[in-house]
Every structure is written in C-alpha cells, then in structure tokens.
Amino acid sequence: MPTYDALQYDPPAPMASVSLREINGREAVSDVILLLDTGADITLLPRKAVERLGVKPVSGAEYELLGFNGTKTMSQAVELDMFFLKRAFRGRYLITDAEHGVLGRDILAAVVILLNGPGKEWSEHHYRNLITTTELYLPDSCPLLITSRSNPRTVTYGTYPFSLDRL
Amino acid sequence: MSVPAIEGVVENGKIRLREDVALPEHTKVYVIVAELYETPFAKIHTPRLAHAEQARDFRKQVVEVSADADL
Numbered sequence: 001m002p003t004y005d006a007l008q009y010d011p012p013a014p015m016a017s018v019s020l021r022e023i024n025g026r027e028a029v030s031d032v033i034l035l036l037d038t039g040a041d042i043t044l045l046p047r048k049a050v051e052r053l054g055v056k057p058v059s060g061a062e063y064e065l066l067g068f069n070g071t072k073t074m075s076q077a078v079e080l081d082m083f084f085l086k087r088a089f090r091g092r093y094l095i096t097d098a099e100h101g102v103l104g105r106d107i108l109a110a111v112v113i114l115l116n117g118p119g120k121e122w123s124e125h126h127y128r129n130l131i132t133t134t135e136l137y138l139p140d141s142c143p144l145l146i147t148s149r150s151n152p153r154t155v156t157y158g159t160y161p162f163s164l165d166r167l
Numbered sequence: 168m169s170v171p172a173i174e175g176v177v178e179n180g181k182i183r184l185r186e187d188v189a190l191p192e193h194t195k196v197y198v199i200v201a202e203l204y205e206t207p208f209a210k211i212h213t214p215r216l217a218h219a220e221q222a223r224d225f226r227k228q229v230v231e232v233s234a235d236a237d238l
Contacts, residue, residue, distance in 0.1 A: 039213040042225045063224075064217035073211045077224075083232065091227035094214070102214060106225040 004120040005035075008100075014115055014122045016103050019083040020045065020053050023090060028083075029053045033100045036113070036122070039068065040104030043082070044075065044096040055080050063094060085111055085124050172199075 004012035014036040021028040032049045042063075057076035065073050075094040082089045089107055096102065112125040175184040182198065184190070216222055 037213055039215075041215045041219075041222060044211075044214060061224075063221060065211055065214040066217050067211045067215075068213040071211060072217065073214075075211075075214075086232055088230040088232050089227040090230065092225050096211065098211075102212075104214070106222070106227060110227070110229055 002122050004117075004122075006120065009035075011117075012120050015100070016084060018103075020049060020055075021081045021083065021088075022053060022055050023080055027053065034103040035100055036108065036115075037102045037104055038108055040102045042094055042106050043104045044094045044098075044102040045078070045082075046099060046101045047095050047097050048099075049101070050078055050080075050095055053080070057095065058092070061092075065094070082107070087111075170197075 002014070002016055005015045006012035016034045016036055017030075018032050018034055019028050019030045020032055029049050029052050032046060034043070034045075055078045057078055061077040062074050063077060065075055067073070075096065077092050077094055079092050080090075082093065084103070084107060087110075089110070091106075113122055114125040115122045173184055173188050175182050177183075190196070
C-alpha cells in the first residue's frame, strides 16, 4: 500500500514509488520516490535516478519553473517511460537536484487517487470504468443498476444522481 | 567617479585577475560573484511552468501494462 512520509514532511505527505525505463530500453530503475503534488504542473524526477538509468537530457530543452514562493529555476528535460499504477507514461519529464522527485498533474490528471490522510496511505480509486454522471441525462430519483466494465458481476443499486462514494 | 570592472577567477581560494591587469598594492576592490546570480538548476517545490503554453510538451502517451510486466 502506498504510504505517506511523516519523517520529512509535517503534516505527512503522500509519496509514490515509480520505475523509470529508457524508451524502448530494457534496463529500469525502480523505487524512485516522488511526492504527490497536485499543485505542480509537471513531474520532476531526481537527477540521481535519471543518471543511474543513463538517459541524457534532451539537447537544448530547458524549462523555466516558478516555485510557490516565486523562486525561479531552470530545469533540464529527459524523455523516458515512467511506470506508475500499472501504466507506462511515456513522454518528457524535468529533472530536480532534490533527493525526492515530484509527481505533478501531467500524471495525476490521468489517474484517480483516494488520499487517506488519517490512515497515512493512499490508493488508486477504481470507479473510472463506470459510467459517469456527465454521460447521463436522467430525471432525479431515477432508479439505476450500476455495474463495472472491468467487473460486470458487481452490481450496485441506486438512484440518480448517485454519490461517487457509493461506488 | 568611474568604477572599472575587471574579470577574474577564483583559484585555490584566491582571486586571480586577468594577466594584463596590475593594481597598486592596497587598492580597494569590490567582488561581484557572477555565477551566483545565474538562475540555478532545479531544486524547487510545487513547480509551475513559467510559460504555461509549454505544458503541451509534457503530455504523455499512456499505456496500460500487465501486473506481471517485466520492468
């Protein structure tokens, strides 16, 4: 179960362990620790992990970043596969000199995550395969049978509009 | 009063000026450390792109992988 880091962060912060692989390569670097940061536009990978993988920065590709306190910094970019929640995210990432990286919204916007702060753990939330309310146009209190494409034997009874936490 | 700027480098903890520059003994100098004023490389919290339009450079191709995929 993915956990929070209560040693370096107060309050504790959700952390992810990802793997990196060169595009079309075979070698991978595992257990790369990233802070889940919904305020971050993009994902930053620790330089040490990228160098261990042997991936070189994209020539001429540097990006100017702004920190939450207005700090400006420049970052080099690499292109690789990042494995997270049983998905490979192929594309461009920035590099940080910090020990831990940052998992930003370029990745977080593609997944559904449930943060359990009191329990200091987080998990992927699996209602993404269900029909969402935005795809329905029904009168209030309309009875529904809700099932999942990934697990069609699971049926939930409800009425429209239903609460996501019932799924 | 004109203030000349003379380039030099730090070597073994001492500042060495260009070879063609000789200053009188006890000349008062001011040292500006140029490289410290360059934008540092990334070590930043909650980063945002300074140029938001660059976000398209970071769109990802997402592929589902099996649980027993060999990484």
